[in-house]
Amino acid sequence: MIHEVDEVLRALFRTDVLEGAQIAVVFDAPTREWAAKVNAPTINLYLYDIREDMRLRERGLHNEYDARGVVVARRRPPRFFKLSYLITAWTKRPEDEHRLLSSLLACLLRHESLPSERLTGALADIGVAVPMTVALPPPEDRSFADVWSALGGELKPSLDLVVSVPVTESPVYPVGPPVTDEGLRLGFTDHDPQGPPAGSTARERTPAGAELPIYGRQPGRPDPAAREPGTGEPGAGTSPGAERRRQAGIGRRISEERRG
Structure with missing residues (x-):
C-alpha cells in the first residue's frame, strides 16, 4: 500500500x-x-x-x-x-x-x-x-x-x-449453508388440557405415519390446571385463565414434524 x-x-x-x-x-x-x-x-x-x-x-x-x-x-x-x-x-x-x-x-x-x-x-x-x-x-x-x-x-x-x-x-x-424451510416445523394444535399421565410423554401421529413427541409440558410434572382430588377445586397455583381454559376443554400444545 x-x-x-x-x-x-x-x-x-x-x-x-x-x-x-x-x-x-x-x-x-x-x-x-x-x-x-x-x-x-x-x-x-x-x-x-x-x-x-x-x-x-x-x-x-x-x-x-x-x-x-x-x-x-x-x-x-x-x-x-x-x-x-x-x-x-x-x-x-x-x-x-x-x-x-x-x-x-x-x-x-x-x-x-x-x-x-x-x-x-x-x-x-x-x-x-x-x-x-x-x-x-x-x-x-x-x-x-x-x-x-x-x-x-x-x-x-x-x-x-x-x-x-x-x-x-x-x-x-x-459461514454455514443458508437456512431453508426444510427440517423442523413447529405448529399449534388443540389438545386435552389434562395432558398425558405423569411420567409419560404425549405423542402425535403425523400424516406420514410417524409418532413424534409433543412439547409444552415437562413430563411427570403435575398439571397446574388439574383439580385437587376429592375437592373439585383447582389445584394450587392455578390461574383463573388456566381454569377457564380447562372448563372450556381447550388447550394449546406445540408439535414438531420432521420433513424428510
Missing part, C-alpha cells in the same frame, strides 16, 4: 504542479548529509510516521457474497493507517522554495482524498476513498522540530501531509 501511495503522489505533483519542469521528486530522509549532496531543484516527500487512524476504525464484520447473492464468508472491515509525509522543497534560493511549496499546497487543497482515477493496484481494487489532510497542527505527542532534530538537520519550511490508507488484510470466517 505504501509504495502505491508514493506513486500516486509523485504522479500528481509531476502532472499538476511541475508540468514538465526538471524538478526531481524523491522520498529520501532529508538529513544533513543528504542535503549537502542536493545539486538540482528537488521536492522531497519523507515518510516519517505510520500509525492507525482510530477515528476510522469500524466494528463488526462485512459479508462476502457469491454470484447468487448468498453470504459465503465474513471478514473484518478495512483498517486505516495514517502515512505522514514531511514535504520540503530544495533549490538554491529560498524564494523558489516558497513558490514550490505554495504550488504544492494549492494542489493538495484541491483534493480531499487521493484522486480515484490515479489509484492503482490494491488501492484501486478496494474501491474505498483514500482521504488525506495537509498542514494540520501536529499531534500533542509530536512536533516538527522533533522530526528535524531526529534527522540531524536544520529546521526548514515544510508541509505535513497525512494520507489514511485502507488495509484489508484480515482473517476470513467461512
Whole structure:
C-alpha cells in the first residue's frame, strides 16, 4: 500500500504542479548529509510516521457474497493507517522554495482524498476513498522540530501531509449453508388440557405415519390446571385463565414434524 501511495503522489505533483519542469521528486530522509549532496531543484516527500487512524476504525464484520447473492464468508472491515509525509522543497534560493511549496499546497487543497482515477493496484481494487489532510497542527505527542532534530538537520519550511490508507488484510470466517424451510416445523394444535399421565410423554401421529413427541409440558410434572382430588377445586397455583381454559376443554400444545 505504501509504495502505491508514493506513486500516486509523485504522479500528481509531476502532472499538476511541475508540468514538465526538471524538478526531481524523491522520498529520501532529508538529513544533513543528504542535503549537502542536493545539486538540482528537488521536492522531497519523507515518510516519517505510520500509525492507525482510530477515528476510522469500524466494528463488526462485512459479508462476502457469491454470484447468487448468498453470504459465503465474513471478514473484518478495512483498517486505516495514517502515512505522514514531511514535504520540503530544495533549490538554491529560498524564494523558489516558497513558490514550490505554495504550488504544492494549492494542489493538495484541491483534493480531499487521493484522486480515484490515479489509484492503482490494491488501492484501486478496494474501491474505498483514500482521504488525506495537509498542514494540520501536529499531534500533542509530536512536533516538527522533533522530526528535524531526529534527522540531524536544520529546521526548514515544510508541509505535513497525512494520507489514511485502507488495509484489508484480515482473517476470513467461512459461514454455514443458508437456512431453508426444510427440517423442523413447529405448529399449534388443540389438545386435552389434562395432558398425558405423569411420567409419560404425549405423542402425535403425523400424516406420514410417524409418532413424534409433543412439547409444552415437562413430563411427570403435575398439571397446574388439574383439580385437587376429592375437592373439585383447582389445584394450587392455578390461574383463573388456566381454569377457564380447562372448563372450556381447550388447550394449546406445540408439535414438531420432521420433513424428510
